[in-house]
Amino acid sequence: MKTRDLVHVALFAALMAALGLLPPLALPFIPVPITAQTLGVMLAGSILGARKGFLSLLLFHLLVAAGLPLLAGGNGGLGVYVGPTGGFFVGFLPAAFLIGWLTERAWSRLSVPLAFAINVLGGICVLYAVGIPWLAVVAKLPLAKAAWGSLVFVPGDCVKAALAASAAVTLKRAWPLIQPPRSASPAVPPPSST
Amino acid sequence: MSLGLYLHRVSPVHAVPAGAKMLALLAAGTGLLLFPSLPVLSGALVATLGLYALARLRPREVAPVFRLSAFVLVPLFALHALVSGWEPALVAVLRLAVLMLLATLVSLTTRASDMLDALERALRPLARFGLNPARLGLLLSLTLRFIPLLATWLREIQEAQRVRGLDRNPVAVLVPLLVKTLRTADTLADAIDARCFDPEEPS
Numbered sequence: 480m481k482t483r484d485l486v487h488v489a490l491f492a493a494l495m496a497a498l499g500l501l502p503p504l505a506l507p508f509i510p511v512p513i514t515a516q517t518l519g520v521m522l523a524g525s526i527l528g529a530r531k532g533f534l535s536l537l538l539f540h541l542l543v544a545a546g547l548p549l550l551a552g553g554n555g556g557l558g559v560y561v562g563p564t565g566g567f568f569v570g571f572l573p574a575a576f577l578i579g580w581l582t583e584r585a586w587s588r589l590s591v592p593l594a595f596a597i598n599v600l601g602g603i604c605v606l607y608a609v610g611i612p613w614l615a616v617v618a619k620l621p622l623a624k625a626a627w628g629s630l631v632f633v634p635g636d637c638v639k640a641a642l643a644a645s646a647a648v649t650l651k652r653a654w655p656l657i658q659p660p661r662s663a664s665p666a667v668p669p670p671s672s673t
Numbered sequence: 674m675s676l677g678l679y680l681h682r683v684s685p686v687h688a689v690p691a692g693a694k695m696l697a698l699l700a701a702g703t704g705l706l707l708f709p710s711l712p713v714l715s716g717a718l719v720a721t722l723g724l725y726a727l728a729r730l731r732p733r734e735v736a737p738v739f740r741l742s743a744f745v746l747v748p749l750f751a752l753h754a755l756v757s758g759w760e761p762a763l764v765a766v767l768r769l770a771v772l773m774l775l776a777t778l779v780s781l782t783t784r785a786s787d788m789l790d791a792l793e794r795a796l797r798p799l800a801r802f803g804l805n806p807a808r809l810g811l812l813l814s815l816t817l818r819f820i821p822l823l824a825t826w827l828r829e830i831q832e833a834q835r836v837r838g839l840d841r842n843p844v845a846v847l848v849p850l851l852v853k854t855l856r857t858a859d860t861l862a863d864a865i866d867a868r869c870f871d872p873e874e875p876s
Contacts, residue, residue, distance in 0.1 A: 482870065483862035485808060489815035490823075490858050494850075496816075497823035518847075526851065538812055541792075548776055549820070646847040653848065654855050 487527055487656070491535040492542065495519040496549040514551035517636060520571045521602045521643035524578025525594060526650055528657045532579040536571045543568075566613020570606040577601040579657075582647070586657050594644035602643070603636050679784050686728035687782045692791035694779045701775055705768050711760070714767040721774045728782050735781070739773075746770055789813050811870065815861075826853055 498515040523532040543549050543559060550559060550568070559565055578601035585593055607629060615625035651657075681687070689697075705717060725735070746766050754762035780788075793810050800806055830849050831840060839845040 481862070482865050483859065485812060486815065486858045486862045486865070487855075489812045490819055490854050490861075492812075492816045493819035493823050494854060496820040497827055500824050501827070522847075522851070526855075538816060542813070542816060547780070548773065642843050642847065645844045646851065649844065649848050650851055650855075654852055656855070 484531055488531050488535045488538060491519070491523045491527055491532070492538040495523070495536070495539045496542070496547075499549055499551040501551075515639070516551045517571075517574075517602055517606065518639045518643055520575050520606075521578055521598045521640060522646065524575040524601060525582045525598065525643060525647040526656060527579065528583050529576050529579030532575040533572060536575045540568075540572070563614050563617045564610070565617065567606060567610035569613070570609030573609065574601045574606045577605050583657055586651075589648060589651055591641075591644050591648050594647050595640055598640035598643050599637065602640055603633065606636075680730060680734060680781050682729045682782075684728045684782070686724060686778070689782075690791070691783045691787040692795065694783055695788070695791060698775055698779050702772055705771060709764050709768050711764060711767075714764060714771060717771045718767060718774075721771055721778065724778055725774075728778065730778075730781060735777075739777070786814075789817070807870075811865075823850075823854065826850060 495516060498519040501515045520536065523535050526532075527535060539549070559568055578597055581597045581601065582589065582594070585597065607626075611626050611629050612622065614620065614629065615622045620628070701717070705714065746769060750762050750766040789810065792813065793806055796804065796809060797806050827846070827850055830846050830853075834840050834842070834845050834849075837845075
C-alpha cells in the first residue's frame with residue numbers, strides 16, 4: 480500500500496465521523512431520524528473501492544471500539560456492539576466492501592442508476608441482512624417483527640443511496656481514484672470516455 | 674466540534690494511565706450490559722458523577738459536551754416509554770447515559786495522544802499477523818486530526834452553498850467536501866513521503 484492509500488483510508492474514516500456529527504435529519508412521516516453515517520459507508524465503497532473502503536471502515540470501527548463517541552448521536556464504545564443497532568454498525572464492513580467491489584467492476588460504464596443499484600444492494604440489502612438478525616437476537620424480537628421495524632429506514636436509505644450514487648459519478652469525473660481490474664496502467668487512471 | 678475534549682486538572686482520575694481507563698470503561702460497559710437493573714444503574718450513575726467530582730470537572734465546563742447526548746436520550750426515552758412502559762425506558766436510557774458519561778469522562782481526562790499510545794501498545798501483538806504498528810499509529814493519528822478539520826470544512830461548504838442558494842442540495846455540499854478531502858490527501862501523502870515515512874518498512 481502506498482502512503483497515498485493509507486491517507487485515503489484515514490481521511491475517509493474521519494469523513495465517517497464528520498458525517499456522524501451532522502444533526503440527524505428529521506423526515507416527515509418517519510418517526511426515526513435519519514443520520515448521514517450510512518452515506519459515508521456508501522461513499523467509502525464507491526469512491527475508494529473494496530479494499531481501501533473496507534480498511535477505512537475497519538479503522539473507524541477501531542476508533543469507536545476504543546470509546547470515542549463518533550457514531551451518530553455521540554454513541555461509541557464497546558457497548559455499541561452489544562446494543563440493538565450493533566449489527567447495522569458491523570454490517571458497515573461487508574457493505575462497503577461489496578459496494579467497492581461492484582463499483583470497481585462497473586467502473587468503465589458507471590452511471591447514476593447503476594451506482595444507485597450498487598449502493599442499494601450493498602448499503603441496504605447487505606447492511607440489513609446483518610443488522611436485522613442481530614436486532615432480533617439482541618432485542619429478543621421475532622425476526623419478522625425486527626424486519627418490519629427496520630423498514631422505516633428504507634426510504635431514508637434510498638435517498639442516501641441516490642445521493643451517494645450522484646456524488647460518486649460526479650467524483651468519477653472530477654477525481655477518479657478507482658482503477659478498473661486488469662488495467663495495466665499503475666499511475667493515475669485515464670479520464671473516462673463518456 | 675472538536676475532539677480536543679481534554680481538560681487539564683491535577684486529579685487522581687487524570688493520573689490513571691490511559692490503558693487502565695479504557696479497560697475500566699470496557700469493564701463498566703460490559704457490566705452494565707449484563708446487569709441492566711434500576712438499582713445497579715442508579716448506583717453506577719451516582720458513582721460516575723462522583724468520578725466527575727473527583728476529576729475536578731465543573732458542571733459548567735462539561736455542559737456543552739452533553740447537549741448532543743440529550744438530543745438522543747430524550748426522544749429515546751419517549752419512544753421506549755411509549756412502546757414498553759416507563760421502567761424499561763428508564764433502564765435503557767440510564768444505561769446509555771451512564772455509558773456516555775463514562776466514555777466522555779475518559780476523553781475529558783485523557784490526552785488523545787496517550788489514548789492512541791495505549792491503543793498502539795494493545796494492538797502490538799497483531800504485528801505478527803502483518804499489522805504494522807507504525808502504520809496503524811499513522812492511520813489513527815491522521816484520522817483523529819482530521820475529524821475536527823473535516824467537520825469545519827463541512828460547515829464552511831454548507832455556508833458557502835447557502836450563499837449560492839444551494840443549501841437544500843446535498844450533492845452540492847458533498848462533492849466539494851470530497852474533492853477537498855481527496856486533494857488534501859494527495860498533499861498530505863507527499864508531505865509524509867518527503868519526511869521518509871516508509872509505509873512498507875516499520876520505522
